[in-house]
Amino acid sequence: MFSELVELLKTTEWILVHGGWVLFAGLMLYMMYELYLEHIQIEWYNNQKxxxxxxxxxxxxxxxxxxxxxxxxxxxxxxxxxxxxxxxxxxxxxxxxxxxxxxxxxxxxxxxxxxxxxxxxxxxxxxxxxxxxxxxxxxxxxxxxxxxxxxxxxxxxxxxxxxxxxxxxxxxxxxxxxxxxxxxxxxxxxxxxxxxxxxxxxxxxxxxxxxxxxxxDEWKGRAKEFVQKLKGVPEFQEGHGHGNAMLGIIGKIIGPALDVLLRPDSEAKAGHVKEEPPSLMLHLTETEKQVITQIEAKIARxxxxxxxxxxxxxxxxxxxxxxxxxxxxxxxxxxxxxxxxxxxxxxxxxxxxxxxxxxxxxxxxxxxxxxxxxxxxxxxxxxxxxxxxxxxxxxxxxxxxxxIHFPQLTVKVPQIDMVRVIKEQPPPDLPIVPGL
Known part of the structure; x- marks a missing residue:
């Protein structure tokens, strides 16, 4: 047990000496920055009215x-x-x-x-x-x-x-x-x-x-990708993010070339290419389609x-x-x-x-x-x-x-703070008696 601890300390020392200190220093700087940012935000907030x-x-x-x-x-x-x-x-x-x-x-x-x-x-x-x-x-x-x-x-x-x-x-x-x-x-x-x-x-x-x-709108990009995944769009099925979409584009470019190199000539000419549907919307239930519609409506608001x-x-x-x-x-x-x-x-x-x-x-x-x-x-x-x-x-x-909304006329709320006297603007042609 003691020898394993000594070995762990030696490994840690070797990592720190050979560049690991840079990562450690970076983490410390990041923590200090977060504390500093919270401090100045609280100071700014305390001055608000x-x-x-x-x-x-x-x-x-x-x-x-x-x-x-x-x-x-x-x-x-x-x-x-x-x-x-x-x-x-x-x-x-x-x-x-x-x-x-x-x-x-x-x-x-x-x-x-x-x-x-x-x-x-x-x-x-x-x-x-x-x-x-x-x-x-x-x-x-x-x-x-x-x-x-x-x-x-x-x-x-x-x-x-x-x-x-x-x-x-x-x-x-x-x-x-x-x-x-x-x-x-x-x-x-x-x-x-x-x-x-x-x-x-x-x-x-x-x-x-x-x-x-x-x-x-910064959250809406991820939300739209999530909707595409729910719809079954192929390039969004294996994960989120633009990185996966980029890999899919590269695959479409070099895929045909690899087919020619790796497949026999007869198979390449026959064109055994399996075309994927643009999405799986046709195979979704009505409830699943309604959920997607509700999510898209939320993103639009x-x-x-x-x-x-x-x-x-x-x-x-x-x-x-x-x-x-x-x-x-x-x-x-x-x-x-x-x-x-x-x-x-x-x-x-x-x-x-x-x-x-x-x-x-x-x-x-x-x-x-x-x-x-x-x-x-x-x-x-x-x-x-x-x-x-x-x-x-x-x-x-x-x-x-x-x-959050006001109760309608048809809803009876037992005790709610309500306007008792309605105030209206005086008519523009109201006669005014001088001296009063």
């Missing part, structure tokens, strides 16, 4: 989620491009915003946290689709809570994150799945979530937080990198998150299907930590892990920070509009 807005639902809303799809398409215009110096020297990065659906004591509200320079874009997008809605500055509800400590705070939390179950290319079911064109009606898929959020007690709070960051978090808050003596969380998880589960995508809680990060082998022996470690997760969740949900926390998934404007 934010505005917290309350979106009050218009009364007697008759607009479908399609209107909210247009809202998210307009909001995608906040995407920016940066120079090399702005990114690597100043730490600038693409900004994000949050849309938060809350239930505070059973009263459902909509809040948006966004950079002030994008406020006009947000207001224009919402007012163009919902003229009767109201947008006003509000106090952050997190600011009303005392500093959270898992052991000492008078309240406790339960937090979790939802993730896709499949690749980003697959969409979830959208609101179009529940539309009935013949009857000109739609069963609102999110109505069950509003119903459950409206039932919580006055001392409870639940937050469903969507952190959204516009994403460009504007998309966001999205993180979905949920948090339940209640006094310790009345802390009962199980019933509500089961209902919320079940409501979001209805948007999934076996042949496309689904939203599922990320079990490796939610605030429920299980022991590995021996419950009593592992209890101190389990408690430490649980408290660490709760502190971390509370911090990044309160700060709405993008760089930390679970990874994001790519969601289209249609998928987001399915999850």
């Amino acid at each position: 934010w505005v917290f807005l309350k979106i009050t639902v218009p009364p007697e809303n008759e607009r479908s989620p399609l209107a909210f799809e247009h809202v998210f398409e307009q909001l995608h215009s906040i995407q920016e491009t940066f120079s090399w110096a702005e990114t690597h020297l100043e730490g600038q990065m693409q900004m994000w915003f949050t849309w938060e659906i809350t239930s505070i004591g059973g009263v459902i509200g909509n809040y948006v946290r966004i950079s002030p320079k994008y406020r006009d874009t947000l207001e224009a997008a919402i007012y163009s689709e919902f003229p009767a809605a109201e947008i006003s500055e509000a106090e952050d509800y997190f600011a009303k809570l005392p500093q959270y400590d898992p052991e000492k705070s008078p309240y406790d939390i339960y937090a979790l994150t939802w993730r896709y179950t499949q690749r980003n290319e697959y969409p979830i079911r959208s609101y179009r799945y529940w539309e009935h064109p013949t009857a000109e009606t739609m069963v609102d898929p999110i109505a069950g979530l509003w119903e459950e959020m409206g039932k919580i007690s006055p001392y409870e709070m639940f937050i469903l937080q969507f952190v959204m960051r516009p994403v460009g 504007w998309c966001y990198n999205t993180k979905i978090h949920g948090m339940y808050i209640a006094p310790r003596e009345k802390y009962q998150p199980t019933l509500l969380l089961r209902s919320v998880i079940g409501a979001l589960k209805s948007f999934g299907s076996d042949d496309m995508n689904a939203l599922k809680p990320l079990l490796a990060r939610w605030t429920r930590v299980k022991y590995y082998l021996f419950e009593e022996w592992e209890k101190p470690i389990t408690q430490f892990r649980l408290h660490w997760r709760k502190r971390k969740y509370f911090k990044f949900m309160k700060n709405r920070f993008w760089l930390h926390g679970p990874p994001a998934q790519i969601m289209s404007s249609e998928e987001l509009a399915t999850l």
Whole structure:
């Protein structure tokens, strides 16, 4: 055993002396660069200003989620491009915003946290689709809570994150799945979530937080290659990437020459060449074709990198998150299907930590892990920070509009913060009495 260790050390020394140190130095430089980049990004982020807005639902809303799809398409215009110096020297990065659906004591509200320079874009997008809605500055509800400590705070939390179950290319079911064109009606898929959020007690709070960051077209190249693979296009069957496609082109060029050299003359003249079909679309089932159509429709839309978090808050003596969380998880589960995508809680990060082998022996470690997760969740949900926390998934404007929209007139939501008095502009020919 000792001799094997000595031999391993000698081998490592030989590798380092004969050029291995270059690789080691490169890895160290890369790690230092990543730490430096995160440092300057956090410094830049700390200098940014934010505005917290309350979106009050218009009364007697008759607009479908399609209107909210247009809202998210307009909001995608906040995407920016940066120079090399702005990114690597100043730490600038693409900004994000949050849309938060809350239930505070059973009263459902909509809040948006966004950079002030994008406020006009947000207001224009919402007012163009919902003229009767109201947008006003509000106090952050997190600011009303005392500093959270898992052991000492008078309240406790339960937090979790939802993730896709499949690749980003697959969409979830959208609101179009529940539309009935013949009857000109739609069963609102999110109505069950509003119903459950409206039932919580006055001392409870639940937050469903969507952190959204516009994403460009850089992911669509890989997505289109994936679609070609699903269609059965030959050059995409053995793997992804332009490298495999290039090898296929080279093979087509030199293949006939190799046939002439390696085959007998009779076989070459007979032309025993097996022609492959352009794709296997004719052999796919109707369900498989529909999946491909849905993926192509998602690629064609504007998309966001999205993180979905949920948090339940209640006094310790009345802390009962199980019933509500089961209902919320079940409501979001209805948007999934076996042949496309689904939203599922990320079990490796939610605030429920299980022991590995021996419950009593592992209890101190389990408690430490649980408290660490709760502190971390509370911090990044309160700060709405993008760089930390679970990874994001790519969601289209249609998928987001399915999850975030105002209830229609036919949907009865128990307690939702709604505009009570509709404000109208005065008529242009209104007489004005001087001196009043």
